[in-house]
Amino acid sequence: MRRLLKKLGFGYLKQIFKIFKNYLDYRKEYKIFKATNGQRFLVEDKDKYPLLNDKSKTTGFDKHYVYHTAWAARKLQEISPKEHIDISSLLYFSTIVSAFIPIRFYDFRPAHIELDNLHCEHADVTALPFEDNSINSLSCMHVVEHIGLGRYGDPIDINGDLKAISELKRVLSRKGSLLFVVPIGLPKIMFNAHRIYSYDQICSYFEEFELMEYALIPDMSNEGLIINATKEQSNLQHYGCGCFWFKKK
Structure with missing residues (x-):
């Protein structure tokens, strides 16, 4: 495992940590949203669709x-x-x-x-x-x-x-x-x-x-x-x- 982590590098570990943090934020925001949702839309756990990498200061794109x-x-x-x-x-x-x-x-x-x-x-x-x-x-x-x-x-x-x-x-x-x-x-x-x-x-x-x-x-x-x-x-x-x-x- 140590050799694998060394090969993947710090950047890879940083990306994993970012995804994990974003997931925790997602769970928190989902609970808030579900608790405050009105009657216009149905919000159910089975319909969750987490997208965890879109919070950025600028819009990313493939140059x-x-x-x-x-x-x-x-x-x-x-x-x-x-x-x-x-x-x-x-x-x-x-x-x-x-x-x-x-x-x-x-x-x-x-x-x-x-x-x-x-x-x-x-x-x-x-x-x-x-x-x-x-x-x-x-x-x-x-x-x-x-x-x-x-x-x-x-x-x-x-x-x-x-x-x-x-x-x-x-x-x-x-x-x-x-x-x-x-x-x-x-x-x-x-x-x-x-x-x-x-x-x-x-x-x-x-x-x-x-x-x-x-x-x-x-x-x-x-x-x-x-x-x-x-x-x-x-x-x-x-x-x-x-x-x-x-x-x-």
């Missing part, structure tokens, strides 16, 4: 997913396509942007969503069902780093990410825009969660494309989205988020 989707939405406003194709990015992005731009969403695990301006289908990013040079506006964000690691039921393939990148490049039309997002930092694989890429790696994979904009969501500071970030800033990251807007020449 990667809040900022990269905000960045991409702003780029689409600038690009202003008649239609946009998204490959497996966060569903919130497609469902919200489809209020303004028709979206076709494709995923290895298709989403059963019914909204006007949004069409969802199955697709394998390593073998996309599109003709060469056929898509003018395309995004694939926080996706490629997972391909080939088996996490989402896809087959193990050490070069799955490169195959996916090759397909994105193939289907994008000339002068078309690709919004591409991956973790940035020291290159490594965190199996089976994701890969982390360096800035130079991504630029080399798209060397025949024009980089229109690069934005960084840093993990090594409290900064938000850094527009026109440098390679040096990227190299300082452990698990940053790189947002690339590429155009096919």
Whole structure:
């Protein structure tokens, strides 16, 4: 047990203590609420639903997913396509942007969503069902780093990410825009969660494309989205988020 606690660290013990304290507060507040509740709602012990981690001074959020989707939405406003194709990015992005731009969403695990301006289908990013040079506006964000690691039921393939990148490049039309997002930092694989890429790696994979904009969501500071970030800033990251807007020449 001592070895386990040492491995988990002080932060883990602190989190356990916080949850326990919050639970004691919850029990106290429940008794007060139940005793003072009027007749508008039924309050019974069997319906208790404790949520113990939401008391914070500020609203917490995942920097990667809040900022990269905000960045991409702003780029689409600038690009202003008649239609946009998204490959497996966060569903919130497609469902919200489809209020303004028709979206076709494709995923290895298709989403059963019914909204006007949004069409969802199955697709394998390593073998996309599109003709060469056929898509003018395309995004694939926080996706490629997972391909080939088996996490989402896809087959193990050490070069799955490169195959996916090759397909994105193939289907994008000339002068078309690709919004591409991956973790940035020291290159490594965190199996089976994701890969982390360096800035130079991504630029080399798209060397025949024009980089229109690069934005960084840093993990090594409290900064938000850094527009026109440098390679040096990227190299300082452990698990940053790189947002690339590429155009096919």
